Amino acid sequence: MTMAIKRKRNSELNEAKTDRISDLPDCILSHILSFLPTKVAISTSVLSKRWKPLPLSLTTIDLDDTSFCFRDQPQFSFVTFVYRIFLLRPLDVPVKTFRLKCETSYGHDVDAWIRGAIQRKAERLDITVPATVSGLGLWSVVFNCEWLVELRLMSVFEMIRGISSPVNLPSLKILRLEGVRFSDYKCFFNVLAGCTNLQHLVLKDLAFFYANHNSESYLSFMMNLEKLKIFHYPHPIPTFNNLVHMELNILNYNWDLITKMLQNSPKLESLVILKGTPCLNTTCVFHIKDLNSETLLKVKSGWDRGLESKGRKWKKNV
Known part of the structure; x- marks a missing residue:
């Protein structure tokens, strides 16, 4: 083997060992990590010092409690993990998407996490939980979030009640409510009336504690829709x-x-x-x-x- 061939092969081997991904700008690396579940994305911080601060700038927080091994303490590891994400993340670092999927009920902790996402200017909320104990406080925040573009609430069986004040969701374009329980139709109508620019609406398996509705059509609030199920x-x-x-x-x-x-x-x-x-x-x-x-x-x-x-x-x- 000639020296020229050896040098070429050594050059190719060195090039193959080069960490090209780590040389990418932070914004691109964070964008790549945003497609992973947050637990997986955070685990990349152990790769090197270069990767350690990246999880704190993720624009998507995607949380699923089924990815945690629940044994003697079924809730604490997941709850601690979520709170650490918010405590370590500066308020001035925005969250574009907050996705939360739980099979276990975490009570008021869920309220705190949703509020934390809204404080960080979350534009998309995707919440799937078995039950909450939310009252007027949380929903008055969610339903008056002027920058919210997409809202998905699924399997939220605890009653959404007390929404008597005007709802203000001027930027909301996508609304999906599935398995959600409202106190009455008036509360439900108030939500729809506040979605003045809605384009995509999905309603499924809704429940009402007080069936005091009249002949008013809730779709009359949604006449500018582009997609409807x-x-x-x-x-x-x-x-x-x-x-x-x-x-x-x-x-x-x-x-x-x-x-x-x-x-x-x-x-x-x-x-x-x-x-x-x-x-x-x-x-x-x-x-x-x-x-x-x-x-x-x-x-x-x-x-x-x-x-x-x-x-x-x-x-x-x-």
């Missing part, structure tokens, strides 16, 4: 001038309702109709060009022949 809706249908995508999930088809939705959605481009349970769905997907009553009759005829009983997915381009 409906799982059950007994009220009159308003006109959606900006709606381009709609999903209907219903147990028994009401073709008059579907026709009315189409008539009141002049810019609709795609329609998804789901029938049945989550484990056995029949799906009809339409790309809207000229959907008329004759087409709906054909679709109804197709289901009447028993397509849904076979659990088949049926797609149709119109």
Whole structure:
């Protein structure tokens, strides 16, 4: 082997050993780490001194208590971990996204964590918890966060109550409420009325302690929506001038309702109709060009022949 070949090979080996990732700017490294669960991202701080301060500047905090090994003390390791994240992180370092998923109830600790995220200007909140003991204090903060762009609350079975003052969410574009319990319809309406620029709305499995609702349509607050998913809706249908995508999930088809939705959605481009349970769905997907009553009759005829009983997915381009 000639000296030139040896030098070339040694050069290639040295180049292969070079840590190119660590040479990247902090902003790029932090962006890469933001795609990892926060527990994993923080573990990179042991790699070298270069990586040690990076977790403190993460723009996404993604927490899941199932990633912790619960033994004799099922809560303390996770609770301590979350509080350390907020205590070590300066208030002037913003959090873009705060995602919290828990299988264990942490009571008022959840309130404190959400407040900590909002104090750090979180634009996206994604909260999945089995129960909270939240009262007026927390919700008055969440529902008056002027910079919040996306809010997802799932499985929050403790009642959201006491929202009698105006809700102010002028920047909110995406709202998903699933398994959320409200004290009454007025409280629920106040939330929707404060989302003046909402574009994407998902409502599923909501519960109301006092069923004192009237015939007022909560979708009347949402007429500028661009995307909508409906799982059950007994009220009159308003006109959606900006709606381009709609999903209907219903147990028994009401073709008059579907026709009315189409008539009141002049810019609709795609329609998804789901029938049945989550484990056995029949799906009809339409790309809207000229959907008329004759087409709906054909679709109804197709289901009447028993397509849904076979659990088949049926797609149709119109």
